[in-house]
Amino acid sequence: MSKPAPLTKSRYFPAILGLGSFAAFVLVVEFLVYADVLNRFIVPPPSEVLAAFPRVIMQEHVLSRFVLTASEALAASVLVTIFGIAGGVLLYQFNLLRLATETWVAAVAAAPLVLMYPLYLVIFGRNATTIVMMGFTAGLAPIILKTLEGLVGTRRVLINVGKSFNLTRSQQFWKILFPAALPTIFVGMRLGLIFALINIVGVEYLINFGGLGQLINELAERFDLAGTYAAICFVILVSIIVFMLTERLERWLRPAG
Amino acid sequence: MAVVAMPTGRDSVPAARAAEPILTVDGIVKRFETPDGVLTAVDDVSLSVLPGEFFSVIGPSGCGKSTLFNIIGGLLDGYDGSVRVAGELVHGPHPSIGMIFQEESTFPWRSVIDNIAFPLEIAGLPKTERYDRARHFVALVGLDGFERRFPAELSGGMRQRVSMARTLAAQPKIMLMDEPFAALDEQTRLLLGDKVLQIQQELKQTTLLITHNITEAVQLSDRIMVMTYRPGKVKRIVDIDLPRPRTSEIVSSEAFGRYVAQIWNDLREEATRGMHDDESRKRRGAPS
Structure with a gap:
């Protein structure tokens, strides 16, 4: 029985990686806003943007x-x-x-x-x-x-x-x-x-x-x-x-x- | 084995092959203006090629081989002398002459079959007919199964075969080749030589090959014209009396070795002159 192909070989992998990186970026921004590293009057939390x-x-x-x-x-x-x-x-x-x-x-x-x-x-x-x-x-x-x-x-x-x-x-x-x-x-x-x-x-x-x-x-x-x-x-x-x-x-x- | 050496192309056709030449090049002189003054690239070159003959022009770098190729192919004008195809005076590109270039010349945006069908498309053939004919040439150059591939997916040797098939699809009376295998390794070059021999024997295709490779010239040709270094003149025309059909196995024969030695003997002096000239130009800082 052949082994299943690894995810990295999948043709969807670049798209998944792109979306994953974007999601990670959004989470990092959310965290930085809540940690007061980023000013929420300049950069609103992504969750608020989503809610808007x-x-x-x-x-x-x-x-x-x-x-x-x-x-x-x-x-x-x-x-x-x-x-x-x-x-x-x-x-x-x-x-x-x-x-x-x-x-x-x-x-x-x-x-x-x-x-x-x-x-x-x-x-x-x-x-x-x-x-x-x-x-x-x-x-x-x-x-x-x-x-x-x-x-x-x-x-x-x-x-x-x-x-x-x-x-x-x-x-x-x-x-x-x-x-x-x-x-x-x-x-x-x-x-x-x-x-x-x-x-x-x-x-x-x-x-x-x-x-x-x-x-x-x-x-x-x-x-x-x-x-x-x-x-x-x-x-x-x-x-x-x-x-x-x-x-x-x-x-x-x-x-x- | 007899090596027949003659001073000019016009007088060189052996009696046994005394047919009407299909290509006659007569007294070609081409000069270029350079910063150092007027440079005579080709000087009074005459040759004639018989129907079905494989004729090669060999010479050191800078002897005007490619200039001659461009003149015969109609890509270069402003020269003295004449080029005739089956007696007809030729000015500019002629449908009877097909050209294969030294550089990679397949169209990267077209698949193999579309590259080969290109001249048939230009000729206005209906789609079905042109693809049927193109498929024949795909098979002829041994690229079956690669019809839908693009040039970027092929090796250098395969791409040159596509170029060859594309030129052959136009069914030219004369196929002009300018060092088509120069960019390939020696083994691929020998194997492609076999393919060229096979095609030439199958189609009885008149071919004029420009090359600086002695082995390639002897392997493929019926006659070889040796050119002098700058200005490019006819030094000698050698009859290659090797049996046909040939394959690349012929390179190990004694007769083959003697022809290679004979031609190298003629070329060595010219190549040495070329090398010294190039060195002195470089010392002066002048372009080659």
Whole structure:
């Protein structure tokens, strides 16, 4: 009779380890708060945060706010992906354009773009469009830069294989350059989506308009720390959903990883 | 055993093989601009390859072998001379020429079968037909059972077989190989040589191999062109009169050893020149 496989060999082990580590972290925080090592007026006990969930869900209409923030994040993600990849391809195709603008694009990636929100309020008004456009602006540069990096980094021999098979320019791009660059493009997408989500929630908070950012603002102003942290958990949930979607998309587009 | 040594490729086809060449390379000269001035990489190289023939080009590093490979494959332009396939003047990549590269060149995002079906997909073949044909080439290179694996899951030798099958699937008239086994260990190289011989005998595939490995060249070839070190010129063309079908067992034969010695004799002087030149460049701090 064969011995049962050890738990560490199980494909569920990494997930169990991750959840276990998180649970251990929560317990440690709980202990540190009760031991007065952590100030409970800055970090509420995790048990209070957990207890605040039903209140935040029922009284603060968190689900509709969650849907609004998630929709804004999704809209911004689609926009940054389309325009970011197109921008990267454009810089790859036109060397002069690349030489002229690459440094500027890199500078934009590092700039605190959230400070532009008053300008966007003037242009688009106090509505979801402003929030989506802020997310779009913040997430664009990393995707452009990483798309460019992925295309430039395509191994010369793969391009030569394409040439040896007499591929057209379009085939060369779709059959070789694009799939070769995909892993790097997805790194850019993840970075871009992080920047977009930070800015979306940040602008919701700043202009006090809809979504989870506004809820966090309201709860913080009421000094409902447990509720604030519970609302932050929903922002993390949006982030997890966006990441899972990009991961699925990457696996579908490039199964070999 | 007769070692036939001739000064140029154009005059070297023995009377017994006096068929129309499928590949004719005539008077190729290629120069590059370098910081040290103009460098002639290939100087007046001519050769002709007969249908079904296995022809190798051997020379020391820096003799312009890979430049010649890129010119014949249509990846490099701006040269003097001409390349003809079955009499047709070739500019740029040509469907009759299939190329296998020295570097690992499988598409990592495609499975073995999808890599091999790639040229058939480009040719617009229906899915069922292209997979049927691709499976034939999977079997030909001995990769049955690995169809759904990805290159990252294969060894270096297996990946080179995938590249070979992918090139063969396009059914080129001429297969060009640029040191395809250079990154492999000696034993794998010999065994892959057997596979190449078997495929070549089965398909009667005209092949031009670029290599710096004498054993590999003698094991596989009907004729070997020895090139001089910089500028790369034709030093000699040697007929390899070893029986076919061959296997790697032939490397232990006396005749094989004599061919290796003969070619090394020609190459040694060139390789020594190359080594001294490389050393003096390094002393000057100039690029190789």
